[in-house]
Amino acid sequence: MPVGDRAEGLSLLQQGRIDALASDGILLEGLRRSLPDADAYEVIPPQPFSREVYGCLLPKQDLPFRAQVNQSLTRFMEGVLSGETAATQLFERWFGPQGIVPWDTLDTVAHFQQVVEQGRTIGPSRLSIFQPPQRSRRVQSP
Structure with missing residues (x-):
């Protein structure tokens, strides 16, 4: 329904x-x-079956703002990974054992590590994980 x-x-x-x-x-x-x-009540399954990508709706051509958002997210992830107080407190407030929505954060932290490493290689403003997907054109066969 x-x-x-x-x-x-x-x-x-x-x-x-x-x-x-x-x-x-x-x-x-x-x-x-x-x-x-x-x-x-209970939520099932207690942990997700898969990891899904969340996004931010941004003005399409505002590339400097997109870079700023990417860099802010990357800095937050780096802060969580390095144990920075403000980032860790925010993360724990939402997802830690006593958080609003306690969560098994191992996968999340592993994902943060992957994003940060990619950012170190190519620069956080160019992270593919934060870039819009390339749209492919459909080719119809005769």
């Missing part, structure tokens, strides 16, 4: 009008933890 948003879906779930609510797992976990009866 389609719902307008997670809040509506949660309401229907609480009323017993739907059996489950499907959405982004980390958002559902945050929603679950905000409930007074959080232990009455």
